[in-house]
Amino acid sequence: MQQVRRHARSDVVDKAAQLLDDYGIADLTMRRLARELGLTPGALYWHFADKQALLGAVADRILASTATAQDGPWVQRVHLICTGLRNALLSTTDGAELVSASFAAGKSELMTELLDRLTAAAAEAGIDSSHADLAARSVLYYVLGFTADEQSRLQWDAAGALPETQSVMATDPNGRFAFGLRLLVDGMAAHASGSGDQGVDPGVAVPAP
Amino acid sequence: MQQVRRHARSDVVDKAAQLLDDYGIADLTMRRLARELGLTPGALYWHFADKQALLGAVADRILASTATAQDGPWVQRVHLICTGLRNALLSTTDGAELVSASFAAGKSELMTELLDRLTAAAAEAGIDSSHADLAARSVLYYVLGFTADEQSRLQWDAAGALPETQSVMATDPNGRFAFGLRLLVDGMAAHASGSGDQGVDPGVAVPAP
């Protein structure tokens, strides 16, 4: 029995994602989205509670393509998750900014999943469970911060300025991204406590103030 | 010769900072700010090119209180800069969000200064100059991400919810902040290449908070 289904939730997200990629986050407004769908603005509020919820759904669409490998050594898993995340963010206009905002607002389920997988990796690295979540968050702060920066520069000089690139990100962004990530990963390895990883700073314990 | 001076630039920034602290970033609008100053909205555009410029000035006001110590070992300087930054961000409503946005937009001079000082510290740690800037940025991404998160949780349960705190940040935020920071600092120490600083000793005096 085929229903009439004038618009499904997924149609709305599709169009929103297209709008984002074509015109950027500043032009992804509820009114414009409604217009583009041939709807009245109020109609969107039947599909989504508010704009944040819509943006969260768009964020999860952007992240849907990220890989899901669960095996292998923790260092490799962290690198896979992070490069996959970065690629997803770079794949659409203002992707990093949108996902950052949705993550900060707690509106992206897939970011929460990524956080869980990174937390598991941190635990496997030997970081005790009270701190593994924090290590995972630090990694996400880095990836989101780095990529938002990178993307804004990319989009800025794609739109005209900076002919002879001497910008900080200009040369070898992949290498730079990997370097910063290695900073975190090495820190995590250094702080591993349980798993026979001695020789590294006996004073790992956080001094309670 | 006292001029008439109906409003100086600094008066506008003062009132904007007050509005931010009293009502949050969402209510810091050009129109509301003008109304509160007894001005017409257009008047603000004599003082500032646009809203971003005004927000940048507010960001720099928030950061004005941060310490400026330039001596001591690099690990200590990094800790001092970062805890000073975090305290400044926490000192006013939505401080982390506002400063993050201004930093991302390149509109905060004082954040650029902080970046330079962290870059110098990274260089002193033995990281070669092509990567020192990136290490410094990573530290800032962490501090901004951590503190924005912390602050939104603080403000959320200050405003009602989460009576029995089992939130991730609930227990010992200072310790958690220091732990994440140490992750980066240890990573930096591990990556030091040039300066005869082998075998690195991550236990170099992280002063208790």
Next chain:
DNA sequence: ACCTGAACACCGTTCAAGT
């Protein structure tokens, strides 16, 4: 189940003209 119409309460920015 999905949407319209219409309203409410706002935004940032520009710019000729005034004092």
Next chain:
DNA sequence: ACCTGAACACCGTTCAAGT
């Protein structure tokens, strides 16, 4: 030097009512 008046081109959200 600093500001007004007035306009331009928008926002997000709600909700009774319609099909």
